[in-house]
Amino acid sequence: MSRPRRRNSVPHYRLLSALPLSIRRLLIAATVIASAFGLIPHRPSELPHSPHAENNAHAEELKLVPLLSIVDGDTVYLQFPHGKESVRLIGIDTPESRENQRAYRQAEEYRVPLKTILSLGKAATRHLNTLVPRGSRVSVSYDQVKRDKYGRLLAYLYRSDGTMLNQQMIVDGFAAPLSIKPNTRYATSFAEHAERAHRAQKGIWQHIKPPRPGVLNEHRR
Numbered sequence: 001m002s003r004p005r006r007r008n009s010v011p012h013y014r015l016l017s018a019l020p021l022s023i024r025r026l027l028i029a030a031t032v033i034a035s036a037f038g039l040i041p042h043r044p045s046e047l048p049h050s051p052h053a054e055n056n057a058h059a060e061e062l063k064l065v066p067l068l069s070i071v072d073g074d075t076v077y078l079q080f081p082h083g084k085e086s087v088r089l090i091g092i093d094t095p096e097s098r099e100n101q102r103a104y105r106q107a108e109e110y111r112v113p114l115k116t117i118l119s120l121g122k123a124a125t126r127h128l129n130t131l132v133p134r135g136s137r138v139s140v141s142y143d144q145v146k147r148d149k150y151g152r153l154l155a156y157l158y159r160s161d162g163t164m165l166n167q168q169m170i171v172d173g174f175a176a177p178l179s180i181k182p183n184t185r186y187a188t189s190f191a192e193h194a195e196r197a198h199r200a201q202k203g204i205w206q207h208i209k210p211p212r213p214g215v216l217n218e219h220r221r
Contacts, residue, residue, distance in 0.1 A: 066137055067138055070125060074124075092175035170193045
């Protein structure tokens with residue numbers, strides 16, 4: 001029995017070389033254009049690697065955006081391409097700088113007069129302003145949940161030098177850690193920095209003592 005003939009496999013480069021030079025140039029130019037516009041898919045090994053790939057769930061992440069104003073030590077307004085947004089810094093809580101229901105709760109939590117809370121709230125606001133003055137540009141990174149029940153964005157903010165503002169406020173003693181699931185990516189680190197700030201009596205801890213463990217987490221803002 002005769003064996004079936006195998007079809008000749010001609011390498012692609014030989015087929016290309018057999019074409020007239022003018023046609024080869026047109027094919028090469030078309031390939032370059034298609035690749036530039038993403039019409040030709042990359043193989044996995046050719047995909048660009050980003051050191052921040054785990055944080056790039058949203059288009060705004062890790063892109064510098066202007067800081068419009070500081071509301072208090074843990075809330076700011078940022079100017080995104082789509083418009084102005086109120087942004088709550090994830091994982092931290094600072095004393096209120098204005099008299100409101102939350103300020104009264106904090107006075108109970110910290111066992112101090114309301115005026116002490118408001119004074120320390122203003123101090124925390126001023127400190128955040130020294131870290132990122134109005135007009136600064138910050139990078140934005142999110143966790144599992146992007147917005148709170150008030151519609152504010154929940155984010156980790158970074159200065160252009162890489163300093164995370166959420167953590168720096170705790171390190172400097174102007175914020176307490178506030179761990180609310182599922183946005184707990186840095187909860188352990190924040191708690192450790194807060195403990196060191198407490199012991200050193202930095203910032204607001206010169207005037208008040210930390211509330212009992214977990215008390216801040218009971219009041220989700």
